Amino acid sequence: QVQLAESGGGVVQPGESLRLSCEASGFSFASYDMYWVRQVPGKGLEWVATVSEDGGNTNYADSVRGRFTISRDNAEKSVFLQMIALRAEDSAIYYCAKLADRAYWGQGILVSVSA
């Protein structure tokens, strides 16, 4: 079955960096765009970034553009989110997701940015 497993979250101070990883299995990974979505506990879902099937095209929410970089490794069936210059407002649960066709989500990973 389809599985998405995030890792790399944690507690950091403002201005620091963090790299999230998501390992996928159970589907033809290289055939799908992949996404990062975040959610502040108790709030709604917020799209963060998209990477195309081959990694050649990326899109970012205005709130993270210039600070976050999404990438993928199709050989390793993994997608990454490099986050720099983190702010308190970046604190959230980060989900890795395959959204086209039937959507699948990872279990989420907590990122907390606090002094």
Place this chain on the structure above:
Amino acid sequence: NFILTQPHSVSESPGKTITISCTGSSGNIARNYVQWYQQRPGSAPNTVIYDDNQRPYGVPDRFSGSIDRSSNSASLTISGLRTEDEADYYCQSFDGGRIVFGGGTKLTVL
């Protein structure tokens, strides 16, 4: 930018039918597929409807999705409401390389 608007909350009694709307701000909502997600507290979102009206294996047929081009909106209908349906529900669509989510609707079954 394309925006999806949902009611903040809805409530209904067990056994009844509820419909949650998701209205597009502009353009044609039917241009891209709409997905619906159920999210219970402390859990990741779970797909209940994909590609406007398709139900994943394992989701009961009490859940259905539709598109109304005249009102530029999508709808999620849940019939025979059960207490376990109580959750937050989000619609989602695509806008170029962007993903657009509705603000979410809290369903209370009382």
